[in-house]
Amino acid sequence: MASIWVGKSGTIQNHPGFNPSEDAKAIQKAIKGVGTDEKTLIDILMARSNDQRQQIVREYKAVAGKELKDALKGDLSGNLECLMVALVTPPAVFDAEQLNKSMKGPGTDEKTLIEILVSRTSKQIKEVAQAYHTVYKKSLRDDISSDTSGDFRKALLMLADSKRNESEKPNEQMAKTDAQVLYNAGEKRWGTDEDKFIEIFCLRSIPQLKLTFDEYRKLSGKKIEDSIKGELSGDFEDLLLAIVKCVNNTPAFFAKKLNKSMKGAGTDESTLNRILVSRSEIDLLDIRAEYKKLYGCSLHSAIQSDTSGDYRTTLLRICGGDD
Known part of the structure; x- marks a missing residue:
């Protein structure tokens, strides 16, 4: 297998x-x-x-x-x-250790949390959560819950539940509907309905999201990432933007992170090691x-x-x- x-x-x-x-x-x-x-x-x-x-x-x-x-x-x-x-x-244990390290002690390394949970498949996240429980005798969900807050926490927990649809075949009608929902939840209203964003971004398959983002552009005349930047902020904004980047081009998402880890004075070896391994x-x-x-x-x-x-x-x- x-x-x-x-x-x-x-x-x-x-x-x-x-x-x-x-x-x-x-x-x-x-x-x-x-x-x-x-x-x-x-x-x-x-x-x-x-x-x-x-x-x-x-x-x-x-x-x-x-x-x-x-x-x-x-x-x-x-x-x-x-x-x-x-x-x-083993890969699942390695991811579990990296996630634990990002939440241990004072302060949280949100970038690592986002990178791992956004870029892994549902099956991989399932294995990581099992490994996490085996190694730390605690649930990944509980640690995320006690270490983060707000919409950022909600989105991470949804990703950690590994419920993202993995089907390869996108549904055009659903993409049109979702694009409209996102438009109504963001650009079209005063304030933003974050729950709609979380649900669509964290549960739909990658090919489905790709199609939805295309439909969104036709509908609103702007890229979904521009709407996110205009509507949201902080770690939650970073998380949704990371999902968009992975949907558009996962290897480019990692290439940019690698470049950042080596740019300027000093090297971020932990990111360099994590991505290469x-x-x-x-x-x-x-x-x-x-x-x-x-x-x-x-x-x-x-x-x-x-x-x-x-x-x-x-x-x-x-x-x-x-x-």
Whole structure:
């Protein structure tokens, strides 16, 4: 059965002739003793799919008697450690950890909450919510609820319930009706009926929303994102705009986030790691193409000039070729 975490445009694929127990032994040897053989770690882990890495994780525990994640944490440090640990984590657990981190402690990292919940499919969100409960013994819903408020909370909770329709075939009549509802709820009235926006944006399928936004433009003479900017504000506005961006072009949505993570002084490694790891088997090739189109340089060269050492080597291996 095809994994819901594997798409058609990933940069990382299954390694032919894969032998998990040999890999686990080689990794144990690379970590054991004084100093670490980072090259072996990178060569093995970067040439295996996540599914294969999970088999290595199981084998490693059998031969070394401890979790590979803990061994990597004890042996590496900084950005390379974070990246390597992310690579040996199952995708749903990785997303759950990122969501938890965005809500932990004082303050909330709304951008990460939005990025993950808006860009994952309903099936993926379902798995993430299960993983969240397994790891933290709490429900994702409860944590979102206690950490956010207002319409932003309502929309996040609807997304977390993973009720978005996944059908590929849009319905033209429904698109016309929804466009009219959105127009009546926003542009046409004094104040905005946010609930209508939440319902349509968080429950309709992606192809359906695409058609609805086209109809909206015909009806109102403006793009839906311009109406959102004019009618709404704050995190709720950011969330709806992120949905529009994902509906229009998900790879471009990620390309822009990657560019932002490397722009200016300092690098936002946590965003860089999260996007490269989580999209490496789904659509990273498409993201690379959009990056080149948008910024005139390759994602590879941007990473090259913004990072260094083994961390850079690992990121470049995830990124794949230079466009």
